[in-house]
Amino acid sequence: MSTETAKGLRQPKRANEALFRTLGVEPVPDDKKVAEAVRHLDEFRQKLRSFVVIMENCVKCGLCAENCHTYLGTKDPNNIPAGRADLIRKAYKRYFTPQGRLFGPLVGAEELTLETLEKWYSYFYQCSECRRCSHTCPFGLDTAEITMVGRQILFWLGIGPQLHTATAGAILKTGNHMGLTKAGIIDTLEFLAEEIEEDYEGLKVDLPVDKPESDILYVPSSADFMLNPNTLKGAGMFFKWVGANWTISSRITEAGNFGYLMDQTRIQREMVTRLYEECTKLGIKKIVWGECGHGWRATKMYVRTYSDLPGVETIPLTHIHDEAAALIESGQLKLDPTRNSKRITLHDPCNYVRACGHCDQMRVIMRAVTTNFVEMTPNRERNFCCGGGSGILFDDPAMYEYRILASNKKAEQVRETGAEVLCAPCSICKAQLYPMVKEHKLGVEVVGLIDLVGHALVFPEE
Numbered sequence: 001m002s003t004e005t006a007k008g009l010r011q012p013k014r015a016n017e018a019l020f021r022t023l024g025v026e027p028v029p030d031d032k033k034v035a036e037a038v039r040h041l042d043e044f045r046q047k048l049r050s051f052v053v054i055m056e057n058c059v060k061c062g063l064c065a066e067n068c069h070t071y072l073g074t075k076d077p078n079n080i081p082a083g084r085a086d087l088i089r090k091a092y093k094r095y096f097t098p099q100g101r102l103f104g105p106l107v108g109a110e111e112l113t114l115e116t117l118e119k120w121y122s123y124f125y126q127c128s129e130c131r132r133c134s135h136t137c138p139f140g141l142d143t144a145e146i147t148m149v150g151r152q153i154l155f156w157l158g159i160g161p162q163l164h165t166a167t168a169g170a171i172l173k174t175g176n177h178m179g180l181t182k183a184g185i186i187d188t189l190e191f192l193a194e195e196i197e198e199d200y201e202g203l204k205v206d207l208p209v210d211k212p213e214s215d216i217l218y219v220p221s222s223a224d225f226m227l228n229p230n231t232l233k234g235a236g237m238f239f240k241w242v243g244a245n246w247t248i249s250s251r252i253t254e255a256g257n258f259g260y261l262m263d264q265t266r267i268q269r270e271m272v273t274r275l276y277e278e279c280t281k282l283g284i285k286k287i288v289w290g291e292c293g294h295g296w297r298a299t300k301m302y303v304r305t306y307s308d309l310p311g312v313e314t315i316p317l318t319h320i321h322d323e324a325a326a327l328i329e330s331g332q333l334k335l336d337p338t339r340n341s342k343r344i345t346l347h348d349p350c351n352y353v354r355a356c357g358h359c360d361q362m363r364v365i366m367r368a369v370t371t372n373f374v375e376m377t378p379n380r381e382r383n384f385c386c387g388g389g390s391g392i393l394f395d396d397p398a399m400y401e402y403r404i405l406a407s408n409k410k411a412e413q414v415r416e417t418g419a420e421v422l423c424a425p426c427s428i429c430k431a432q433l434y435p436m437v438k439e440h441k442l443g444v445e446v447v448g449l450i451d452l453v454g455h456a457l458v459f460p461e462e
Contacts, residue, residue: 009122013396015165020158022169024266027158034112038095040153041088045096051149054141055092058082064133064143069384070126073405078123081133081143087119088146121159124150126402128389130350135381147390164391167258168267175251175274176222177258182250185209188225189248192233203459205236208247213283216246218320219275220290221255221427228430230447231291234454235320241457242327246288249278255292256427257299258391268298272306279315287317291448293349293426294390300356321425324453325361328368334458340370345419346449347376347410347433348383349426362425365449369456376413384409386424388432403432404439411440425449 017027028036044051064081065071071079078084086108093100093109100109110116127147134142154160170179180188189207196205208214218239224232239246252274258267279287289296296319304313327333346366352358359380366373376383387406392399410433414422422437422444424430433446 009118010126010399010402011122012125012161012163012399014121015160015162017158019162019165019169020160023165023172025155025158028156030114033114033117033157036157037117037153038091038112040156041092042096044149045092050142050145054085054143054146055089057139058085058089058141059139061138063136063138067132067136069130069132069387069409070128070406073387073408074126074402078119079126081127084123084127085143085146087116087123088150091116117154117157117159120150121154124154125161125392126406128350128385128387128392128406130385130389131354132350132385135354162396163393164258167391171254171258171267172270175271176254177256178222178226180222180225180253182209185225185248185250185253189232192229192236195229196233196237203237205233205240207232207236210250211247211282214245214247215285216244216288217279217282217284217286218246218248218288218290219252219255220248221292221295222253223427223431224290225253227434228427228448230451230454231427234448234450234452235290237454237457238320238324238450241333241459247282249282251278254295255290256295268302269306272303275303276315284315287315288323289317289319291320291425291427291450293351293428296358297351297355319358320450321358321361321365324450325364328364333368335368335456336458337369337371337456339456340452341372342420343372343374343418344370344421344423345374345376345414345417346379347386347422347424347429348380349424349429350383350385350389352426353381353383362449365453366423369452374417374419376417384413386410386429386432387436388428391428393428393431400435404436407432407436407440411436411442414442414444415440419444421445421447423447423449423452
């Protein structure tokens with residue numbers, strides 16, 4: 001299948017102007033797009049020292065090329081991280097450096113054009129922002145920051161993927177990516193409770209919604225209601241075992257934050273505001289986050305700064321992996337790892353390991369709930385991206401082939417382990433890995449980490 005547009009560029013389906021207007025963005029006319037883009041570049045130049053450092057210090061050593069799964073999958077020079085950054089760097093040199101204004105192409109400076117903006121849209125949405133290049137760059141330059149700058153400017157111009165923009169609208173309407181209603185959430189959880197009782201010999205697990213005076217608010221990924229139900233069941237079984245007084249809020253059933261992926265402050269702030277409003281309403285004493293890589297990064301790093309509500313700093317915010325690992329290390333969880341006896345490997349989600357230092361706790365859990373755990377090579381912060389990070393899960397056929405190409409390196413890693421089960425503790429990673437497993441004919445089962453915990457738990461009545 002061809003993934004090329006009429007312009008010869010691989011591009012996701014873009015949102016129409018009406019959809020942008022629902023988010024408070026008035027699309028910029030074509031004849032003004034270049035000038036507006038240059039103006040925004042100047043704003044970033046003056047505001048972000050890190051942006052200037054990246055623009056002025058890349059020496060094109062090429063080390064990032066062999067460490068980028070996107071380039072390794074597509075072999076497109078514009079997908080080399082340094083090459084991708086050059087799509088902005090050339091304009092930066094032309095408009096903001098003396099040598100660029102004087103000598104132009106001789107020093108790698110070029111006028112910004114509508115054609116270049118089309119390349120921005122293509123390549124900045126082929127970068128998964130995994131940040132592996134920054135971990136291998138001898139200068140520590142974070143090319144993902146350039147990708148995010150480019151996406152933000154494109155968003156202000158009224159250029160963006162249908163998936164990201166529609167998702168932002170769904171968040172404002174329902175509080176989650178999937179557009180789930182409260183009735184749908186309750187029905188799904190009741191059904192999952194029935195499945196647990198049927199599969200685990202009468203085990204009754206309550207999956208409460210909007211329960212007043214709860215101690216813990218659990219924030220799952222909305223994808224778990226549709227694609228990863230065993231992750232929701234595993235979380236429910238975990239809270240049942242520890243005797244937690246917990247609930248899920250129907251207003252914030254989303255661990256991810258597409259506002260972060262788009263650099264859209266309004267969406268980020270809206271989700272954080274709803275989170276803390278629900279904490280106040282339900283009497284919450286602790287927030288526990290579900291399995292979502294970019295969601296945990298956005299939460300851990302930005303939630304406190306995006307909330308204006310008083311007293312929010314007093315509510316502890318943790319990840320369900322942290323909770324489980326702490327109980328395992330203290331010997332409080334009773335687990336039977338033989339229930340997960342197949343050969344299993346662990347995929348390290350990029351935002352966990354390269355942004356949050358979220359490595360050891362996942363391995364504490366894996367070793368406690370499985371009998372045949374094998375590491376990928378490389379792993380931890382050196383691990384390769386699944387190929388679908390930063391929301392590259394476009395539902396249009398034009399980008400499906402790209403997603404599979406971007407997963408080539410991950411498929412190679414999985415195949416080399418000889419695993420029967422692939423544990424991917426992130427909802428976006430799972431959504432990418434399901435088709436990867438199929439298209440690369442890997443023959444492995446994709447599961448979440450908390451799924452394995454739930455399956456290994458030994459309850460007192462057993």
